[in-house]
Amino acid sequence: MIPAADSPMTSFVNRQQFTIDWGHCDPAGIVFNSRFFEFFDRGTWALFEAALGVRPPDLAGAFGIVGIPLVDASARFLAPARFGDAVELTTQVSEFRRSSFDVLHRLLVRGALAVEGRETRVWATRDATDPSKIKSQPIPPEVAARFRVD
C-alpha cells in the first residue's frame, strides 16, 4: 500500500497503534482534520523517544535545546478514518538538514494509507542575545545518526 519509492528506507520508523475516538470525529462521522495534526505531533515525540532513548519531557534538557518547534505542517487526506477504526501511525524522519528536519507521517486504516502528513521542525536553542527569541542550531551528527537504520 505504501509506495517504496517515496519511503526513506534507511530511516528508523516508529509505529503507534490506536483507536479513533468518538471525540475525534465530526458530524460527517469522520476524524476532524485538526486531530490528525495532534496525532502527528504525538508521533514525532514518540519517534524521538524511540530513537534517542530520552523521554519527551527530558529531550530539551538532554540536548541543551528549547525544543523542536514546528515551522511547517501539511496533510493529504486520501480516505476517511471513522469512530472505532483501529489505525496505525508510522513516523520517520525523511530528511535531516543542517539545523532543520522533515518528519513523514502515514496513517493507515486497515492497512491502506488514509492520511499522509509532513512536518518541518527546527533544532532550536534560546537566542543568546535576546532570550525571548529562539534560533536554529546545527543538529548534532550523533543525534541524526540515531535515526539511521543500516
Add this chain to the structure above:
Amino acid sequence: MIPAADSPMTSFVNRQQFTIDWGHCDPAGIVFNSRFFEFFDRGTWALFEAALGVRPPDLAGAFGIVGIPLVDASARFLAPARFGDAVELTTQVSEFRRSSFDVLHRLLVRGALAVEGRETRVWATRDATDPSKIKSQPIPPEVAARFRVD
C-alpha cells in the same frame, strides 16, 4: 491510594494506560481541563466494549438505541498530570438506575489519584412520536448484568 469505601467493588473495572501528550498541556505545563473529559468519554466507550463485547460504533445498532448520551459530567482535580506522564485511567459503572447510569473515572499518576471524574448517561432511543428527539429507555437487565463482577 483509592479509598475502598467509595469503590463499587462488584462493578467491572476497565483500565487504560496512556501517556500525556504535549498537545494535552497548557501554558502551566499541565493537562488542560477539557482534555480529561475527552479521556473520560474514551474510557466509557472502552468500558462498554470490554463489558459487552461490542465495538463502540456497533453499540447503538446492537441494542436498538441511539447511544448513551451524557447528561452530567464532573471532575475533581487533585493533582496535576504533566507532559510525558504515564497515567492509568480506571473506569467503572458506579450505579445503574432504571434508564440512566453513573460512570466513575479515576486518573492515576504514578499510582496516586490525580483526577476523579463522574458521568451520568442515559440509555436512549429515538422518540417514536418525534424522531428529532431522543428519550430514555429502561436499561435491559442483561446489559447491567454484564458489568457485575461476582
Add this chain to the structure above:
Amino acid sequence: MIPAADSPMTSFVNRQQFTIDWGHCDPAGIVFNSRFFEFFDRGTWALFEAALGVRPPDLAGAFGIVGIPLVDASARFLAPARFGDAVELTTQVSEFRRSSFDVLHRLLVRGALAVEGRETRVWATRDATDPSKIKSQPIPPEVAARFRVD
C-alpha cells in the same frame, strides 16, 4: 428562562456570543462535551478581564499569583447545541470564599438554557517553602469587590 432564584443577582455577569463550529461537534451532530469546558474556561478569563480590567495574560503578574487553577468542574447538559447555532455564554462568580471561588456558566441556545456549568477555582501563589508547589492564598477584598454589582 433563567430561574431568578438560583441567580446571584448582585454578581457581575459577563456575556459572550459566539457560533458553534463544525469542529466542536461530534458524529451525533452536537457539541462534544469537552468543548463546553473550553467555553467555560474562556468565559472565566473574559469575566476576570471585564471585572478587573486586566488582560488575561497579565492577571498573574498584576496580583502576584500564579493563576486561578481549577479544582472542580461540572456541567449539566439540558439540551444540545448544534453546528451553526448562535449561542450566548453568561459567566459570573456565584460565591467568593476565603481563598477559593465558584464560577457559574450558562450556555443559552435561542434564549433557552442548554448547558449549566460550575467551576471551583483557587487564588494561588507559589509555595515559598517548595517553589514546585502552589498554595491557595486569601482573595484580596478589593478583588472580590470588583465582581459585586449594587
Add this chain to the structure above:
Amino acid sequence: MIPAADSPMTSFVNRQQFTIDWGHCDPAGIVFNSRFFEFFDRGTWALFEAALGVRPPDLAGAFGIVGIPLVDASARFLAPARFGDAVELTTQVSEFRRSSFDVLHRLLVRGALAVEGRETRVWATRDATDPSKIKSQPIPPEVAARFRVD
C-alpha cells in the same frame, strides 16, 4: 505586511477577529499547531456564509452537496501567537478549479503575518452508484462568481 504579489486581489476576503485562549496554548506558551487548523476550518465556513449568504449548516442542502470536504491542508508557522493575543484571520478562495478549490488563510498578530494556511477542498455530492461514497462535482459558476470582487 501582506505581500500584494501573492494576494488574489479580486477574491472576496472574510475577516475574523478573536482572542487566543489559554486552552489553545501549549507548555511553550504558544498556540498548539492543531488549533490553527480549527481556526482555518472556521474561517472557511465563515467565508462561505459571507459570500453565499447561506448559514453553514444549510450549505449542503442549499446546493445539493454533501459538503466541501478537505483533501489537503498545510500551514507555515512564521511567528508564535500567545495567550491573550488579539488576532485577525483573513480567509479567501485563491483558486476555483472545475470541482475543487483552494482557500488561503492568513493569521495576523499585531498586524504581522504569523501563520499562513492553505486548504484544498472539493465540491462533493453523494455517489449515485454507491451512496456510502462521495464524488467531486463541477462547482456551479454562480457559486464561484459570488467570491469574485470587481
